Amino acid sequence: MSDFLRRQRQSILTLLMLSPGFAGFLGLFFYPMMVTVVRSLRPEGQEVGWTLANYIEFLSKPGTRQVIVLTFVLAISSTLLSIVLSVPLTLILREKPWGHRFFRLTVLIPITVPGLVGALGLLVFYGSRGWLNLFVTQVLHLPKLNINYTVPGLILFYLWHYFPYTALTTLATLEGLDRSIEEAASVAGANDWQVLRHVVLPLIAPGILAGSVLTFMAAFGSFSIPLVTGGNYRPLSVAIYTQIESFTPARWSMGSAMSVVMAILQVTFLSIYMRVLRRPMA
Amino acid sequence: MNLLRQYVQSILNARKLLIITFLLCFALFIYAPFTITLLRSVGKDWFGKAWLPPTLTLDWYKWAWEIGQVPEITKNTLIIAALAVTMSTLIAIPTGWAFGRRNVPGKEVLMSVILLPRMIPPIAYALGVARIFYRLHLVDTHFGVALAHTAICAPYAILVLSSTFEGLDERVLEAASVCGANAVRTFFHVILPMVLPGILSSVIFTFTTSYNELTLTLLTYGVHTKTLPVRTYLAVGEGYLEVTSAMAVILVIPSLFVLFMIQRQVAPEKLVGGFKGV
Known part of the structure; x- marks a missing residue:
């Protein structure tokens, strides 16, 4: 009997310990999300009544498809580019070349430094009076490049901000790799390229993909970067903020409907991604 | 040859x-x-x-300092970050302990529920946060903005601390009690020194998150609670590139300090990891 009581007490204690975390979750995430859902079902500017008009209006607007396509184009292409950048970078860093500590620190910079500072610097650097265009016009004698406020420019800025997620995860996976496997492959007569292609890459693929999920999530939800550097290109996050900021009275219901669509898209895409990841690698 | x-x-x-x-x-x-x-x-x-x-x-710095109200805004930013770090850590210590060391049924599922606010983009629930905070008059208070930051800081603190507590060696605790230490003594002389690095890294990460946060801040700030990222964002809109750059340089200094701390204290891959099962 006392054993039963003790177990009871232990589980109550566990429950008590978990409660701050879940109170935070419920109060600061779940409740706001529910408020957003309810708001999105109310007619604009009214506190009563239920309607789907906001969703219908949003989904049937001609601009909506562009906004959603832009969001996905930015997120997917910056994720792919982050893999293209991270794999050679981490393969080099793994060999611990001269100054590798400095480059490891460099990888951390974009995720520690406030996004706005990076965005501002990138705008200045790639701007019409920036160093890149000085180089292009004065050294190469080519016409000026327009990078700021274009889609390729945005992808580049996203890459700058979000590649560390892929790079750090890939680096951790690579460093956990058993060197003797590669040695066995090269003893068996494989050249460097074959070792890389048939041994190393398949082994680190799960790590690369796991990191790329993080990059994708960050890029899909990115707000401050496109807000400052997007110009006329507004992905979903900025489009939501515009509903509140640029309309008087603010269009809360419309913004909320867009928020719900965004959350659903994110969750759907992530669960597809996870399912693909979990599939055993061939 | x-x-x-x-x-x-x-x-x-x-x-x-x-x-x-x-x-x-x-x-x-x-x-x-x-x-x-x-x-x-x-x-x-x-x-x-x-x-x-x-x-x-150095004129632009003088401008930023005087017209941009940088000192007052820095004060706001640091107060908000300190509040957010305190709240997240206070939430995360018991919950992280439960996740790391106690028998929690359905641990994996509960953990992914806790991490949900970091997987859904903040802008998706920021409107809800703003509406609730307007109703409760929390908008434009330091506490309110810090509370909004806690929504994204706390899950991360819980994650870091639960793995810290999980890593505590049971045998050391047993050794302490065998040697005759009571619970208080064990806590202060054995557990605390062992978990301090974990708590420190959780503090570093939550501080960075709060210090850099713009999304939830933009929807809950007011005249009295402008933070440095908000001020810089407004300055970008105002268009004085030089003054904005000066603000950006001021904004980046604490981050470099944090970077230095990260390099010294914690493994960098912990900064991004933590989505178990990925």
């Missing part, structure tokens, strides 16, 4: 050159934006085709 060796050597050299070029381009890609921002913030009359500013000045 000699020719072959030369050929192999040249390929090896070329590879080395390739690696060096790649690393240099990478460093340029990351650092050039900062360098040019720094130069903008101290440069005067820098127009046209000059590579470097012709004259140097």
Whole structure:
């Protein structure tokens, strides 16, 4: 009997310990999300009544498809580019070349430094009076490049901000790799390229993909970067903020409907991604 | 034979050159934006085709300091970050302990529920947060903005602390009690020194998150609670590039300090990891 009581007490204690975390979750995430859902079902500017008009209006607007396509184009292409950048970078860093500590620190910079500072610097650097265009016009004698406020420019800025997620995860996976496997492959007569292609890459693929999920999530939800550097290109996050900021009275219901669509898209895409990841690698 | 060796050597050299070029381009890609921002913030009359500013000045910092109200805004930012860090840590210590050391049924599922606020983009629930905070008059208070930050800081603190507590060695605790230490003594002399690095890294990460946070801040700030990122964002809109650059430089200094701490204290991959099962 006392054993039963003790177990009871232990589980109550566990429950008590978990409660701050879940109170935070419920109060600061779940409740706001529910408020957003309810708001999105109310007619604009009214506190009563239920309607789907906001969703219908949003989904049937001609601009909506562009906004959603832009969001996905930015997120997917910056994720792919982050893999293209991270794999050679981490393969080099793994060999611990001269100054590798400095480059490891460099990888951390974009995720520690406030996004706005990076965005501002990138705008200045790639701007019409920036160093890149000085180089292009004065050294190469080519016409000026327009990078700021274009889609390729945005992808580049996203890459700058979000590649560390892929790079750090890939680096951790690579460093956990058993060197003797590669040695066995090269003893068996494989050249460097074959070792890389048939041994190393398949082994680190799960790590690369796991990191790329993080990059994708960050890029899909990115707000401050496109807000400052997007110009006329507004992905979903900025489009939501515009509903509140640029309309008087603010269009809360419309913004909320867009928020719900965004959350659903994110969750759907992530669960597809996870399912693909979990599939055993061939 | 000699020719072959030369050929192999040249390929090896070329590879080395390739690696060096790649690393240099990478460093340029990351650092050039900062360098040019720094130069903008101290440069005067820098127009046209000059590579470097012709004259140097600290005027923009003076402007940022006086007109941009940087001291007051820095104070706001630090108060908010301190509140957010305190709240997240207070939430995370018991919950992280439960996740790390106690028997929680359905641990994996509960953990992913807790991490949900970090997987859904903040803008998706920021409107809800703003509406609730308007109703409760929490908008434009330090506590309110910090509370909004806690929504994204706390899950991360819980994650870091639960793995810290999980790593505590049971045998050391047993040894302490065998040696006759009571619970209080064990806590202060055994557990605390062992978990302090974990708590420190959780504090570093939550501080960085709160310090850099713009999304939830933009929807809950007011005249009295402008933070440095918000001020910089507003300055970008106002268009004085030099003054904005000066603000950006001020904004970046604490981050560099944090970066230094991260390098000394914690494994960098912990910064991004934590989505178990991925």
